[in-house]
Structure formats: C-alpha cells, structure tokens
Amino acid sequence: MLNTINVALIGSKFMGRAHSNAWSNVGHFFDIDPAAAIILGSGLGGLAARITDPVAVPFADVPGFPTATVVGHAGKLIVGRLGGRHVVTLAGRFHMYEGHDATLAGFPVRVLHALGARTLFVSNAAGGIRRTFRPGDLMLIRDHLNLMFRSPLVGALEPGDIRFPDMSAPYDEALAQQLRDAASALGIPLVEGVYGGLLGPTYATPAEVRMLDVLGADAVGMSTVPEVIVARAIGMRVAGVSCITNLASGISPHPLSHAEVIETTNVVAERFESLVERWVAKIDTATSST
Numbered sequence: 543m544l545n546t547i548n549v550a551l552i553g554s555k556f557m558g559r560a561h562s563n564a565w566s567n568v569g570h571f572f573d574i575d576p577a578a579a580i581i582l583g584s585g586l587g588g589l590a591a592r593i594t595d596p597v598a599v600p601f602a603d604v605p606g607f608p609t610a611t612v613v614g615h616a617g618k619l620i621v622g623r624l625g626g627r628h629v630v631t632l633a634g635r636f637h638m639y640e641g642h643d644a645t646l647a648g649f650p651v652r653v654l655h656a657l658g659a660r661t662l663f664v665s666n667a668a669g670g671i672r673r674t675f676r677p678g679d680l681m682l683i684r685d686h687l688n689l690m691f692r693s694p695l696v697g698a699l700e701p702g703d704i705r706f707p708d709m710s711a712p713y714d715e716a717l718a719q720q721l722r723d724a725a726s727a728l729g730i731p732l733v734e735g736v737y738g739g740l741l742g743p744t745y746a747t748p749a750e751v752r753m754l755d756v757l758g759a760d761a762v763g764m765s766t767v768p769e770v771i772v773a774r775a776i777g778m779r780v781a782g783v784s785c786i787t788n789l790a791s792g793i794s795p796h797p798l799s800h801a802e803v804i805e806t807t808n809v810v811a812e813r814f815e816s817l818v819e820r821w822v823a824k825i826d827t828a829t830s831s832t
Contacts, residue, residue, distance in 0.1 A: 577627035577825055579659035579778075580818065581650070581769060583666035584800075585807025586785060587616045587633040589624075589815045596622035601634065606649065608642065610634040619653075625823030630657050637765055638690060639742035647765075648694030648772035655776050661717065661825065662773045663818065664782040667803045668761035669745065669790035671754055672735060675761070677789065678810045680817065682721055682734040683713055683782035686767050687759050690741045694768040695775055707775045717781035717825070724820040730813050735760025737784055739767035748792025762790055783817070785810050 582589055590596070601607040601617040610617030616633035623629070632650055636642045651662060670679065699705050725732040738759030740746060746754065746762055754762055761784050773780050787806035788798055796802075807814075 574621060574628040574630070574658065576621075576630045576657065576659045578629055578661045578663050578822055579651075579654035579657075580624075580629055580631040580663045580822075581635055581654075581665060581766075582631065582633050583635065583664075583763075583765060583785070585667055585787075585804040586665050586811070586814060588811045589818055590616065590618070590620050590631060590633045592815055592819055593620055593622035593624050593629065593631065596620050604653070606646075608636060608640075608646075610636070621657075625819045625821075627822050627825070629822060630654055630659055635765055635769070637742065638692065638768070639764055644690070644692040644694040644768050645697070648768035651769045651772040651778070652776065655773075655778060659778070661779045661781070662769070663821075664766050664769055664780065665814070665818075666737070666763045666766045666782075666784050667787045667807055668737060668763040668784040669751075669788050669798070670761055670786040671738070671751060671790050671793070672733075672760040673793070675733060675735075675786050675789070677786060677806050679733050679786040680725075680730065680810065680814060681737075681761055681784040681786055682718055682732050683737045683766075683784055684718065684734050685713065685736045686770065687736060687738045687754075687757060688767045688771070689754075689757075690739050690767055692741075692768075694772050702777075703775045704777070707771070709771075709774060712770050712774055712780060714779040714781060717779055720825055721781055721783070721817070721821050724824060725817055728813075728816055728820055730817050732817075733786075735784075737766060737782070738762040740764055745798045746791055751790040751792045754790075761786060781821075783814070785814060 599619040618633045620631045738754045742764030787803040
C-alpha cells in the first residue's frame, strides 16, 4: 500500500524557487538520487504498483499542482524503487485542454528535476497515423511536432534555463538505444516514430490526420510536448514511449473514444510496465549522446 504524506512543495506559482523549496520541503523525506523521473500517461499508471517502498504525495497536496481530472490519471507523485533503482514518478499529468497554460503543463518537470532527476521518461496514449501501426503497439518516440503552438518557456528566463534550447535531438539517442535493448531482451516489439502533439480535447478530424501524415507525424496525442521542452531547457535527458491505443480518424473505421484508449492501455499494460522496469534497471545515466 502507498504511504501518503502531505507536504508544502512549491512556494512560487509555477517556477521561481521550485528547486530550493522542493528540496527543503520534500528532499529530506526521500533522501534519494533518482535514476530517472517517469511521467505516466492515460491508462498507464499501473506501473506505480511495481514501485517498491513507495511514498505518495497526492497532487492536491502539492502547491501549484491542480487536481488531476482525466480518467486514467491517478494524480500522485510517487517515490520509491523500480527495477532496484530509485525513481520519482508522476501518475498522471496536466493537459492544456483542461484549461491549464503551457507553463503549468511543463511545470511538474521542474519539480522532478528539483528532486534530483536528470533523466526523464515520458509516456502517453496516442492515435496511430502510420498505416503499419496497430492498437497495442509501443512506439519509441524519436521526435515530436509541437502543433499545440504554445511553449512553456515563454516569459522571463528562469534561473538555470537555457533561453534558446537546442531541439535538434530532443529525445536522447543513447537512452533510446537502451530502450531498444530492453525491448529486445524481453521479446517486446517496439516500433518507432514521430509524435504529433495537438491541443485537444477533440480528436483530430480525418483531414487533420492527413495533414499530420504529410507533416511527418506517425502518432498523435494531446500531451508530452510541453514536458519535453522544459526538460531540454533545464538540461535533462529525455526518452519516451507512446502506447498506440487506436488508429486515428479516417484510418479507423470506428468512432474514437477515451474508453477505447483506456481499454487498450489495459491490454498492453504488462508489456509497457515490463519494458520500463527493465529499462530503469539497466539505464546508464552516465552516457549521453546529446
């Protein structure tokens, strides 16, 4: 069972003194050096059950964090061990389609960084655009398209941020190779592609899906991009996996629904969780290709 503690984590609204306040109010509870920070997307929160010696902080108890409202998002910050390594995990995230701005959507990454994480793993549920994809595929994210047309970095430069972050390799190749190796060792098929991030909350129309295909997107979703942008601005390495939960509009013959998303993530949960656990156990935090 998860232990729950109530803490005051962040003094400033979304940024500012995040590092010092997080460490002074939370760091001494955990006393860890996390191998990775993990963000779990819609329906993928079951990985939290594999975390041993867990300590959980409800999002509602983290000043600056709103309550998670989307089905499939537990809304907890969890610290513990996965694959024998310390991790700090967000079971859920904040989406701009909920009414949050891009700064808040990316803010949790600053908290994870403040807690000592220097490697970030992002996950999401996504619709498949590439014709060879099938529901249940796990897609290694190799790049993304920011079609939300918003950046979490707009505004005054935060201490420690890079003003103009290089995004030529937002997803670290060495971490990607370690994910390929983990998938191969477990016999888990792993496809690769580009994630297209839309604002939502509507699913893309068939015409929009055709546009995304032309632009180079292999899968489409409504999250992740703000988190990756913040991570790169503060010097974190990033790896990511999308769970292809359905075929996108105009490719699928059926209407799309969030229920279908959750149903597919339940089916793929065992493979996803095993892959991430193996990757964390074997991750080489000292090797970087970026």
